[in-house]
Amino acid sequence: MRASQRVQELLGPADPIQGTSFPSPREAAHEIIERTDHSSVQLGLTAGGDVRPSLVRRPRLAVVVAVAIVVAAAAVTVPAWMLGDRTTGPAPNDSLGAAAGAELEVLTPVAYQQPDSPPAAGPMLMDLADRISDAPYDNAGGTYSYHRRKSWGARQALGPGGHVMSIAEEVETWSDSSGNGMTRTQQLMPEFPTEESRQYWEGVLEPGSRTPGAPVTSTGLVGPDQPITEDPSELARKLKAGAGAGAGAGATVKAVNDIYSLYLVPRSVRSQILRILADTPGLHWRGEVVDRAGRTGVAVTADDTEHNVQHLLIFDPVNGELLAHELVKLTEPRQVQVYNLILSYGRTAEAG
Numbered sequence: 001m002r003a004s005q006r007v008q009e010l011l012g013p014a015d016p017i018q019g020t021s022f023p024s025p026r027e028a029a030h031e032i033i034e035r036t037d038h039s040s041v042q043l044g045l046t047a048g049g050d051v052r053p054s055l056v057r058r059p060r061l062a063v064v065v066a067v068a069i070v071v072a073a074a075a076v077t078v079p080a081w082m083l084g085d086r087t088t089g090p091a092p093n094d095s096l097g098a099a100a101g102a103e104l105e106v107l108t109p110v111a112y113q114q115p116d117s118p119p120a121a122g123p124m125l126m127d128l129a130d131r132i133s134d135a136p137y138d139n140a141g142g143t144y145s146y147h148r149r150k151s152w153g154a155r156q157a158l159g160p161g162g163h164v165m166s167i168a169e170e171v172e173t174w175s176d177s178s179g180n181g182m183t184r185t186q187q188l189m190p191e192f193p194t195e196e197s198r199q200y201w202e203g204v205l206e207p208g209s210r211t212p213g214a215p216v217t218s219t220g221l222v223g224p225d226q227p228i229t230e231d232p233s234e235l236a237r238k239l240k241a242g243a244g245a246g247a248g249a250g251a252t253v254k255a256v257n258d259i260y261s262l263y264l265v266p267r268s269v270r271s272q273i274l275r276i277l278a279d280t281p282g283l284h285w286r287g288e289v290v291d292r293a294g295r296t297g298v299a300v301t302a303d304d305t306e307h308n309v310q311h312l313l314i315f316d317p318v319n320g321e322l323l324a325h326e327l328v329k330l331t332e333p334r335q336v337q338v339y340n341l342i343l344s345y346g347r348t349a350e351a352g
Contacts, residue, residue: 105191106198107152107336109328110312112299113287121283121300128298129274132320135345137264142347144174144181145223145264150293152191153327153338163200165190174351175223182351183222187213193335217352228263232272241276249282249302253311257325257340264345270320277313289314291324293341303330309337321345 112118152168159165168188175181189212190205192198229235233242239255240247256273259265265273277283277300286299297314304311308331314324327337 104198106195107191109334110289118284121285122278124285125274125278129271135319137345137347138267140347142349144348144351146346146348147173148344150341159200163197164193165201173222179221179223179225181222182219184215184217186215224262236276241280249280250304250311252280253302260322297323
């Protein structure tokens with residue numbers, strides 16, 4: 001059996017869940033199956049080797065898949081607040097897909113130009129808002145809005161000792177003005193937050209292929225059915241920002257990631273988003289950084305002490321597009337929890 005197939009059996013399908021509460025990190029496997037939880041995607045790994053996924057925001061479903069792995073009883077809990085948009089459908093065939101024979105990757109946090117005592121981000125974000133230029137899609141024609149994203153952290157398996165495994169996924173989306181179109185999704189190989197986790201799961205998974213899974217294509221409603229608002233007050237509301245919002249900088253940062261994952265954001269709105277962020281308390285300027293696709297950008301962070309994570313946004317320093325959003329464990333040792341790379345934006349005449 002291919003390694004990618006075994007990984008898919010272990011992790012099961014993802015579910016696009018958002019805006020729910022942060023659950024207890026561990027439960028017995030039978031408790032996960034016996035209840036309907038509306039806060040996370042969970043996967044129970046039992047001492048007998050059963051994998052029991054419980055999918056949320058759908059009718060209760062228990063699926064038992066037998067595998068020849070013996071691990072201590074544990075449950076995988078993926079908090080919904082960590083997730084950006086998870087539109088399903090497969091991805092492209094290029095160098096970002098894992099090549100045959102590739103090593104399983106350990107993720108390291110993005111290095112900040114200003115790691116210590118960073119200044120408030122407001123003045124630098126205002127300056128960026130004043131000087132951004134057109135993006136390639138700003139003056140382009142085409143029926144479909146196109147996004148290509150790579151993400152990690154939406155589905156996690158937790159082994160004994162807290163050893164985390166999650167697979168990366170690439171998604172291409174073509175969406176017309178009514179939100180209809182096509183997605184193409186490809187599951188890539190697992191990535192790990194620590195070397196210890198990588199070593200544990202490498203010993204558990206069958207050796208062999210390092211190739212990604214086969215792309216899967218689906219059609220239907222894949223995007224928003226309304227254009228993005230250009231009204232400043234309505235945009236601030238969507239970003240959970242401004243007086244009386246009370247959601248905190250972390251919620252605003254996540255909302256920015258969600259908007260860029262769904263829309264081709266025009267230049268005027270990109271500038272407004274930067275201004276809204278500039279007025280949001282709790283954002284810190286991290287200077288020039290390099291994202292996971294090797295692109296140079298400028299970064300801001302927001303600390304969420306309640307969930308012990310730090311949100312990171314990376315922007316293109318020329319046109320203000322969002323390049324990446326990440327969550328990193330706030331306390332030492334710092335570990336990547338979730339990442340979302342927006343690799344391409346554009347317009348096309350046809351889907352696919």
